[in-house]
Amino acid sequence: MTKDEAISEVDQCFGSLPRPDIFIRGTCKCSECLEHEQTMQSLTPDELALDKLDNPGWDPMCFASDDAFAYFIPGLVRLTLDHADDYVDQFLFHIDNSDRVSSLSSGQATALIHVLDYLVMKAPECVDDGAWQTDVLFRARKKLEQRAERAN
Secondary structure (H helix, E strand, O other), rough: OOHHHHHHHHHHOOOOOOOOOOEOOOOOOOOOHHHHHHHOOOOOOOOOOHHHHHOOOOOOHHHHEEEEEEEHHHHHHHHHHHHHHHHHHHHHHHHHHHHHOOOOOOOHHHHHHHHHHHHHHHHHHHOOOOOOHHHHHHHHHHHHHHHHEEEE
């Protein structure tokens, strides 16, 4: 699978999802959540930028609802594949979340499996910085596989 094929599959599975009215889950109105909501309201999947999401301590995706997360998956995948050295850790962190995975359809889970496979095969240096990345990648892949099987 090529990078373009992986992106195309993700676009097919996630690209038609409606834009959520609210991005941040829950009812918290603290300044951090309000700032994250404002950041996400100002972006589309095509506009995601590394400087808005690459700080693990201040990443709005950590607070995104499942619908918002799924809406942004095409942009997150592009960001990951275009800037794997800088964003793969954060991407793996997000897709290793069991609650997020359980909200995906079989096709969506399969598309993300193919993205992970692409990273392993075509950009192994980006996921070979240590045992943590490898463990998280394969743990996330297993969760996605189980979801894809259950959803069928």
